[in-house]
Amino acid sequence: MVDIEAEPTWEQKGRKTTRFQDASELRHAREDARRRHGVRAVIFDEAQHLMHVGTGAKLFDQLDWIKSMTKVTEVLHILLGTYDLWAFRNLSGQSSRRSMDIHCARYQFPQEQDRRDFQGVFLALLQQVPLDVEVEPLMQHWIYLYERSIGCVGILKDWLVRAVATALHDGRSSLSLAWVQEHALSEAQCERMALEATEGEQALGYTAQRRA
Numbered sequence: 001m002v003d004i005e006a007e008p009t010w011e012q013k014g015r016k017t018t019r020f021q022d023a024s025e026l027r028h029a030r031e032d033a034r035r036r037h038g039v040r041a042v043i044f045d046e047a048q049h050l051m052h053v054g055t056g057a058k059l060f061d062q063l064d065w066i067k068s069m070t071k072v073t074e075v076l077h078i079l080l081g082t083y084d085l086w087a088f089r090n091l092s093g094q095s096s097r098r099s100m101d102i103h104c105a106r107y108q109f110p111q112e113q114d115r116r117d118f119q120g121v122f123l124a125l126l127q128q129v130p131l132d133v134e135v136e137p138l139m140q141h142w143i144y145l146y147e148r149s150i151g152c153v154g155i156l157k158d159w160l161v162r163a164v165a166t167a168l169h170d171g172r173s174s175l176s177l178a179w180v181q182e183h184a185l186s187e188a189q190c191e192r193m194a195l196e197a198t199e200g201e202q203a204l205g206y207t208a209q210r211r212a
Helices: 023-036 047-051 056-073 084-089 093-098 112-126 135-140 142-149 153-169 177-182 187-211
Strands: 041-044 076-079
Touching: 023 056, 047 056, 047 084, 056 076, 056 084, 056 093, 084 187, 112 135, 112 142, 112 153, 135 142, 135 177, 142 153, 153 177
Parallel strands: 041 076
Antiparallel strands: none
């Protein structure tokens, strides 16, 4: 439990509650709040969008800001995103030195254990569906589900959510293979995602080889 009255708040210090004088004051308020509330980690989801700021100089500014916030607040900053994030982090040697990569890899079809695990995850997701699910036909076509999700559980989950949401909206009581297939991403979309994933995996594999 966090006692928000443990230290004087910005209101008690005479600061404005809805508007700060400038960006510096807002930043200090944010740093102060993190310390007071005992924040242990700040997580940026879809952090690759930090790259979309225009010039190269601003990209370095983004990295410097994250480094500065981490140092000043002594709070771990976690960036979650696509493989583009890896290149963003490597723009600076200092940020590379201060960072640690954790690769959330997709399931690899050539690996027998990955194939089994993917089927297990698929079945677990189907068991959460609030409809009558044609489990056997769906599980028999798990390879199709793998191909159209490129082995990524996040893509598979979003796919099933789309299918279930439209089924509920249409008043359907069951989830069939045909209905799931209607909500699959196109082959072109899957090919593009697979290409980007493969390129990212190769880049990380190259880095691992250089470290070995």
